[in-house]
Amino acid sequence: MRTRQHKWSRPVFAYLAAALILVYLSYLLPQLLPGDFVTAMYAGADVSLNALQEAELKAYFLDNQTFGEYLGNLVRLDWGYSAAFFAPVSTLFFAALPWTIVLMGTAHILSSFLGFFLGVEAAWRRGSLVEKSGVGTMTVLEGIPEICTGALLLLVFSLHLGWFPAAGAQTAYAEQTTFQWVLDVLHHLTLPLITLVAAYFPGNFLLARAGMVMVLKKQFVLTAKAKGLPPGRVRYAHAARNALLPLVTRFGLRFAFMVTGALVVETIFSYPGLGTLLFNAISMRDLPLIQGIVLFASLMVLVVNLCMEWVYTLLDPRVSHAS
Amino acid sequence: MHLDAGPRIKKDPWFIIGSTLLVLVFFGAFIGPLLVPWDPHDTGFVPLSPPSAHHWLGINDGGMDILSELLWGLRNTVVFGLIAAIAGLILGGGIGLVSAWMGGWIDQFFMRLADIVLAIPAVMILILLAAFFRPPSAVLALTLAALTWPTTARGIRAQALTLKNSLHITAARRMGGSNRYVIFRHLMPELFPLYLINFAAKIRMAVFMEASLAFLGLFDPAQKSLGLMISYALKYYYLDIWANWLVPPILLLSLLIMGATFLTISLEKIFDPRLQESV
Numbered sequence: 182m183r184t185r186q187h188k189w190s191r192p193v194f195a196y197l198a199a200a201l202i203l204v205y206l207s208y209l210l211p212q213l214l215p216g217d218f219v220t221a222m223y224a225g226a227d228v229s230l231n232a233l234q235e236a237e238l239k240a241y242f243l244d245n246q247t248f249g250e251y252l253g254n255l256v257r258l259d260w261g262y263s264a265a266f267f268a269p270v271s272t273l274f275f276a277a278l279p280w281t282i283v284l285m286g287t288a289h290i291l292s293s294f295l296g297f298f299l300g301v302e303a304a305w306r307r308g309s310l311v312e313k314s315g316v317g318t319m320t321v322l323e324g325i326p327e328i329c330t331g332a333l334l335l336l337v338f339s340l341h342l343g344w345f346p347a348a349g350a351q352t353a354y355a356e357q358t359t360f361q362w363v364l365d366v367l368h369h370l371t372l373p374l375i376t377l378v379a380a381y382f383p384g385n386f387l388l389a390r391a392g393m394v395m396v397l398k399k400q401f402v403l404t405a406k407a408k409g410l411p412p413g414r415v416r417y418a419h420a421a422r423n424a425l426l427p428l429v430t431r432f433g434l435r436f437a438f439m440v441t442g443a444l445v446v447e448t449i450f451s452y453p454g455l456g457t458l459l460f461n462a463i464s465m466r467d468l469p470l471i472q473g474i475v476l477f478a479s480l481m482v483l484v485v486n487l488c489m490e491w492v493y494t495l496l497d498p499r500v501s502h503a504s
Numbered sequence: 505m506h507l508d509a510g511p512r513i514k515k516d517p518w519f520i521i522g523s524t525l526l527v528l529v530f531f532g533a534f535i536g537p538l539l540v541p542w543d544p545h546d547t548g549f550v551p552l553s554p555p556s557a558h559h560w561l562g563i564n565d566g567g568m569d570i571l572s573e574l575l576w577g578l579r580n581t582v583v584f585g586l587i588a589a590i591a592g593l594i595l596g597g598g599i600g601l602v603s604a605w606m607g608g609w610i611d612q613f614f615m616r617l618a619d620i621v622l623a624i625p626a627v628m629i630l631i632l633l634a635a636f637f638r639p640p641s642a643v644l645a646l647t648l649a650a651l652t653w654p655t656t657a658r659g660i661r662a663q664a665l666t667l668k669n670s671l672h673i674t675a676a677r678r679m680g681g682s683n684r685y686v687i688f689r690h691l692m693p694e695l696f697p698l699y700l701i702n703f704a705a706k707i708r709m710a711v712f713m714e715a716s717l718a719f720l721g722l723f724d725p726a727q728k729s730l731g732l733m734i735s736y737a738l739k740y741y742y743l744d745i746w747a748n749w750l751v752p753p754i755l756l757l758s759l760l761i762m763g764a765t766f767l768t769i770s771l772e773k774i775f776d777p778r779l780q781e782s783v
Binding site: 199320321323324325326328329332333335336340387438440441444445448449459460463464471475478479482483486 | 518623624625627628631632635712715716719720721722731734738741742746750754757758761762763764765766769
């Protein structure tokens with residue numbers, strides 16, 4: 182029998198190799214993509230450059246480094262200098278990251294827990310009027326894309342009623358106590374958060390319900406009921422545990438694609454997260470910044486996948502026996 | 505596996521609503537542009553004028569008729585969805601069937617490839633591609649298909665594997681049926697419901713993706729699109745024009761995605777083999 186240590190570390194090497202390949206691709210990215218910052222910035226400007234000036238500017242913004250240097254700089258958080266924002270990439274990146282994590286993290290956790298809990302309860306009450314109308318509402322909500330919810334919420338609640346701010350994550354230059362600041366951040370967070378929860382929650386609900394309906398037909402649930410266990414215990418300790426796996430998979434996938442998932446909603450509400458940063462970077466052809474965000478987003482997928490493999494073995498003993 | 509599905513599906517309200525919605529929206533997308541009298545690129549009207557008898561939805565900021573813009577945009581969105589869904593289905597279905605039937609290293613190769621492709625954020629690739637190369641939208645649709653086939657391939661492979669060892673397939677093989685014969689005459693037709701489910705799900709995903717990319721302004725701005733209309737109309741929120749400019753594309757996009765969603769959910773419910781066994 183193999184040792185437990187060996188089994189846990191086995192996928193790590195495969196993922197490390199994949200991560201190195203990704204970093205190498207990211208290193209190659211500037212040569213693969215056409216268009217450069219100089220052309221993008223000066224094409225529409227009122228100055229015209231002669232050939233020498235253009236070549237010198239291009240040489241200034243182009244950094245020639247070997248892959249080893251690139252890797253070293255990556256580890257030292259020296260990710261290049263954003264020519265469009267006049268700031269180091271890592272500064273911009275770490276200023277935006279917390280907002281994306283706050284927004285996307287809260288949305289995912291909220292919609293996963295709500296979806297799981299309500300889905301399990303709905304499956305338990307299968308066939309009742311409340312359950313049927315709940316499933317109907319969720320199916321309709323599942324059909325409304327986040328662009329539409331976001332645009333409507335923005336239009337109604339912040340532009341016409343003026344209840345919520347239309348842009349940003351906090352009031353700029355406001356002198357506030359910590360408590361006021363938290364309230365202010367929550368105030369800015371509300372609309373994007375509702376949009377995201379409305380986009381993710383119905384899917385989770387339907388998934389949890391479908392899984393739970395199937396589990397409830399199994400023999401062991403009947404046994405648990407026949408033993409005279411309280412309904413809550415049958416539902417959560419015996420049945421729901423077996424319906425959890427697909428939800429965890431979905432949570433992981435959604436979390437892995439956090440940056441791209443935030444793109445539309447962050448743009449609608451001008452929320453200063455990584456999605457907006459990436460959008461701005463692309464529209465200004467700011468390569469170092471694009472490179473940094475794309476690399477982070479791809480590495481994030483790898484890390485989450487690795488974590489998921491471990492979580493599966495924890496949640497479902499069958500997975501570890503199978504491998 | 506699906507003998508009684510016909511009558512059952514005709515009774516499912518979600519199927520009826522979903523297919524009605526899709527038929528209506530597709531009708532609007534393909535017939536609508538022929539019926540509107542104005543060219544969507546004609547900028548000769550008075551900008552921002554309200555709805556009138558000639559222009560049912562008014563004129564946008566660029567002096568273009570909103571109704572024609574809407575229907576042409578819908579058409580582009582639907583065409584993008586169809587291309588991505590058909591290409592993704594053919595690619596995913598083909599790979600799924602072949603790897604289930606062949607097994608061995610072919611199966612291993614395609615499934616590892618699927619793992620790798622699934623770990624690539626499709627949105628990121630599309631954004632980079634759209635921003636830096638400005639390809640025609642059909643190319644983007646095909647790229648999307650090339651990045652999303654693994655989900656289809658996995659589902660079809662899993663079902664094909666359970667079919668592979670069933671009695672009638674074994675009989676067909678014992679009687680000397682060739683690979684091609686068994687795949688085309690037995691395996692492929694029997695998985696038919698799976699194609700429908702995957703097709704509806706893929707249309708939903710592709711339309712959503714197209715709307716997002718267009719909203720972010722990553723498509724050719726000259727090409728009409730629902731997402732692009734939403735993003736332009738949002739800039740004029742302070743005028744009373746939102747009722748005839750912003751709401752129609754939002755409504756159409758929602759109806760389109762809703763139709764595909766209802767269809768997917770209803771088909772999954774009827775055809776899911778796991779639900780069938782336990783009834």
